[in-house]
Amino acid sequence: MKNRYQYFLLILLGIIAATVPALSAGMSKEDKKSHDIEGKFNASEFIMEHVSDSHEWHILTKKDGTSVAVYLPVIIYDRQSGIHIFSSEKIAHGHSYMGYAIAHEGDYAGKIIRVDHEGHYDGSKPPLDFSITKAVFGMLIASLILLWLMISMARSYRKSGISAPKGLLQGILEPVILFIRDDIAIPNIGDHKYSKFMPYLLTVFFFVLINNLLGLIPIFPFGANVTGNVNVTFVLALCTFLITQFSANRSHWRHVFAAPGVPLWLLPIMIPIELIGLISKPFALMIRLFANITAGHIIVLSLVALIFIFQSVLVAPVSIFFVLFMDCIELLVAFLQAYVFTLLSALFIGMATAEAEHH
Amino acid sequence: MLLASSLASPAIGTVFWTTLIFLLLLLLLWKYAWGPIMKAVKAREDMIHNALESAEKAREEMKVLQADNEIILRKAREERDKILRDARTAYERMMADAKEKSQSESDALVRRAREIIEREKVTAITEVKREVAKLAIEVASRVVGETLRSDAEQQKLIERYIREIEANRN
Numbered sequence: 001m002k003n004r005y006q007y008f009l010l011i012l013l014g015i016i017a018a019t020v021p022a023l024s025a026g027m028s029k030e031d032k033k034s035h036d037i038e039g040k041f042n043a044s045e046f047i048m049e050h051v052s053d054s055h056e057w058h059i060l061t062k063k064d065g066t067s068v069a070v071y072l073p074v075i076i077y078d079r080q081s082g083i084h085i086f087s088s089e090k091i092a093h094g095h096s097y098m099g100y101a102i103a104h105e106g107d108y109a110g111k112i113i114r115v116d117h118e119g120h121y122d123g124s125k126p127p128l129d130f131s132i133t134k135a136v137f138g139m140l141i142a143s144l145i146l147l148w149l150m151i152s153m154a155r156s157y158r159k160s161g162i163s164a165p166k167g168l169l170q171g172i173l174e175p176v177i178l179f180i181r182d183d184i185a186i187p188n189i190g191d192h193k194y195s196k197f198m199p200y201l202l203t204v205f206f207f208v209l210i211n212n213l214l215g216l217i218p219i220f221p222f223g224a225n226v227t228g229n230v231n232v233t234f235v236l237a238l239c240t241f242l243i244t245q246f247s248a249n250r251s252h253w254r255h256v257f258a259a260p261g262v263p264l265w266l267l268p269i270m271i272p273i274e275l276i277g278l279i280s281k282p283f284a285l286m287i288r289l290f291a292n293i294t295a296g297h298i299i300v301l302s303l304v305a306l307i308f309i310f311q312s313v314l315v316a317p318v319s320i321f322f323v324l325f326m327d328c329i330e331l332l333v334a335f336l337q338a339y340v341f342t343l344l345s346a347l348f349i350g351m352a353t354a355e356a357e358h359h
Numbered sequence: 360m361l362l363a364s365s366l367a368s369p370a371i372g373t374v375f376w377t378t379l380i381f382l383l384l385l386l387l388l389w390k391y392a393w394g395p396i397m398k399a400v401k402a403r404e405d406m407i408h409n410a411l412e413s414a415e416k417a418r419e420e421m422k423v424l425q426a427d428n429e430i431i432l433r434k435a436r437e438e439r440d441k442i443l444r445d446a447r448t449a450y451e452r453m454m455a456d457a458k459e460k461s462q463s464e465s466d467a468l469v470r471r472a473r474e475i476i477e478r479e480k481v482t483a484i485t486e487v488k489r490e491v492a493k494l495a496i497e498v499a500s501r502v503v504g505e506t507l508r509s510d511a512e513q514q515k516l517i518e519r520y521i522r523e524i525e526a527n528r529n
Contacts, residue, residue, distance in 0.1 A: 150391075151388075174400065202393050230368075235381060294366060
């Protein structure tokens with residue numbers, strides 16, 4: 001029962017945390033309206049550009065208007081013409097290439113659409129976009145760093161044999177790994193079943209953590225908004241969902257389709273509710289991570305945008321102070337969200353694999 | 360222009376790549392990182408556990424051993440005390456025996472010496488008496504100037520006189 005209590009507490013925390021992005025999103029929308037009329041700096045566009053995914057990795061814009069950017073490969077699958085691979089430089093700055101361009105407005109804003117010779121959207125369904133976008137590229141870099149870290153750590157174990165943890169890597173990472181095992185996996189899943197799920201829990205924890213942390217570094221190969229991308233968190237939540245369902249035992253399914261103690265006539269109501277419950281758990285996982293990380297980025301960017309809104313250097317110290325403060329909170333959130341995601345995943349797995357208890 | 364709605368818009372490409380990267384990462388880390396790391400940590404924990412356990416066992420054994428030692432030591436001490444006590448009593452007994460023996464021997468010696476002395480004394484006295492009698496007779500015969508006819512009669516006479524003298528003395 002302690003588990004369930006813990007779970008409710010976390011859901012409550014999640015709800016509180018989820019209200020933050022709503023507030024800040026509302027604020028930035030108002031900014032946008034007011035500045036659209038003046039036709040000057042558009043804070044909303046500035047923020048959204050940094051937070052959302054894109055086909056190029058913009059680094060800076062020079063004084064003459066040309067921009068320095070890393071153009072990532074565009075990979076599209078068109079049902080009519082097959083696969084096309086080209087550099088995103090060809091469709092940057094409103095250009096079109098091979099009849100494709102990036103939409104700047106409308107339902108498909110930011111996505112690749114098919115255009116006619118004059119560069120107008122031809123109204124057809126956009127091709128499937130498998131591009132290596134900023135988020136994908138950032139994720140790749142984070143994954144490579146993670147692989148390098150963990151494999152070199154594993155190698156140092158092999159080298160040193162059985163000994164006390166030594167070196168920076170083991171000293172920092174081993175307590176974290178042991179924490180995940182002893183305080184997340186074992187209490188939630190159980191002593192004799194946890195080891196099967198450890199690789200997933202460890203991977204998801206460090207994947208979320210490293211992407212959260214790298215997302216805070218605003219210099220080129222880092223700073224992509226990976227865990228603040230709902231598609232990424234969707235995949236992670238889906239993994240937890242699938243693992244939970246495939247490792248679920250009989251009592252879990254009986255709880256869903258024939259909850260013990262529930263009268264038969266209630267089942268037509270209870271079964272849909274239980275099914276929604278199955279989906280809503282990973283859904284909450286997806287939204288929580290996405291919203292928290294995006295919200296943090298939006299707040300930091302809003303604070304930076306203040307400098308440009310007021311068009312005064314005097315605002316800069318204030319902004320920088322608050323950005324530093326926010327970054328500290330973000331650092332905490334980076335760890336907290338990785339922890340929460342892993343903890344809830346372990347909790348869901350634990351609930352699905354728990355032996356039947358009689359109420 | 361990018362709209363806020365694009366934040367939460369589904370993108371099949373990102374989903375595809377994320378799935379691919381994440382699963383690949385999971386497999387690679389599973390094989391090359393988590394497996395060895397968890398095994399090493401487990402091995403170390405087992406070793407520490409075993410080491411602690413055996414240390415505990417050794418301590419228990421040590422305690423038992425110490426108790427044994429204590430018993431042996433106490434027994435040895437008792438043994439030593441007993442031996443010493445026995446030796447002392449034996450020594451005392453031997454001393455007493457020896458003393459007794461030597462005492463009785465010396466007593467016997469003294470007694471025998473005394474007997475001999477007594478006997479010698481008696482003979483000496485008898486001798487002296489005879490000599491004195493003989494001397495007296497000789498003196499008397501010289502004084503009287505006459506010799507008694509038979510020595511035997513004279514002897515008898517003298518002895519009678521002596522007995523009378525002794526009777527008188529007593």
